[in-house]
Amino acid sequence: MNKPFPPSQMARKQTPRPEFLDAHSEARLAKCWRDDGDVAARNRLVTSHQALAIAATSRAGGKGRELDTDILQHANIGLLKAADRFDPDKGFRFSTYAAWWIRAEIQGYKIQSWSLVKLPNSASSRKLFYNLKRVESRLIAAGEVPPEHLVDRIASDLAVTPEQVVMMQQRLAAQDGSLNRPVGDDGGSTQLQDLLEDPDVDVEKEVCARLDSRAFWIKMSGYRGRLSKREQEIIIEIYVSETPKTLEALGERFGVSRERIRQIREAALTRLRASFAETTAL
Structure with a gap:
């Protein structure tokens, strides 16, 4: 079955019902694209799994929200990357393989769009970005780890370095703010950037x-x-x-x-x- 993630009712209304491919047809299309560079076969393989991209987009955007077109676009990019790397000779269905690429592409987009300061987009960085708050809250609630060892324990649980944990905590502590915003409520002309220390000045x-x-x-x-x-x-x-x-x-x-x-x-x-x-x- 090539639709393990059923799309929402809203998504079904917005998108035509995709073609259903059995395992034989799916493998044939994948081989035509891999061996012969048949773009039409690649497009048919991708469009038949559009429901995967829609379902992943719906989950990433939250329940009850309209589909985020930017997230959907990156989900489709994940589908295309999966089609380029899929090996039908290994016996797996394309939907199983594509689901990982779609999820990775959406996670990468959300990390990069979360802040103007770009975050690393490695697998370990994505894992840290999405699990830091959960692991930190669990350890604090358990009360088993002293505060001075909390960062080291988080790093150990998520298989990253303490330096990466501290950097991500700092990035997640506050959203981006404009350096041009006025300082104080007196209507003066002083801006936040005027108060920053210039590292090049002695x-x-x-x-x-x-x-x-x-x-x-x-x-x-x-x-x-x-x-x-x-x-x-x-x-x-x-x-x-x-x-x-x-x-x-x-x-x-x-x-x-x-x-x-x-x-x-x-x-x-x-x-x-x-x-x-x-x-x-x-």
């Missing part, structure tokens, strides 16, 4: 650099008296101003050439370096 180094820069400019302000008024304005406009001026712009402002502004800048910097050197020597 905070200590950045603070030290700011303090060094502040100390530098404090000392610089004390040495300004050694410069002429024009030299002070040129240094400030080039190095301190929020919008640094070019040599050409300063030349137009003071009515001299670009080269003359460069010479004045270099002379001013030379005096400032000498002032710093004197302080260091002291």
Whole structure:
């Protein structure tokens, strides 16, 4: 029998009654596809087992719900994968073989669509995803495992590593949230992403650099008296101003050439370096 999972009443209304294949016809179609690449034979084998995909989709979507078209699509993909790998010479019916591929494809889709952060889609990951809560609740209710050994016991029962258990617990702890959502209820512009730590930034180094820069400019302000008024304005406009001026712009402002502004800048910097050197020597 090639329909071990009877489809729901809703599914039967949506889909025409599939063709029934006996064991001989099923094996013949599978061999035509495997040996001769007969696409029509493959399609007939798959469509005759459409009830399997519908039943699995109905169970995966929950009772009383309409069929999820995305899940149904992946169930059909599982049917196609089963047809590509089915070996009729081993004596099994196609429905028995295809049921596993349909279930695996649906489980893989649900794992990948559960979160924007993609989870591993291996057999062990699927087993952990679908059984973690059940095993954890059973162990807690039994009270036989101390809390500090709970992760190790779950890993042992599900044949995975403790690191995989912890990672899955963290993934299942909360659904995805937008990093652009506002923080607080005061209507401010601060978003969650503004509060995240940047792993590429050395905070200590950045603070030290700011303090060094502040100390530098404090000392610089004390040495300004050694410069002429024009030299002070040129240094400030080039190095301190929020919008640094070019040599050409300063030349137009003071009515001299670009080269003359460069010479004045270099002379001013030379005096400032000498002032710093004197302080260091002291």
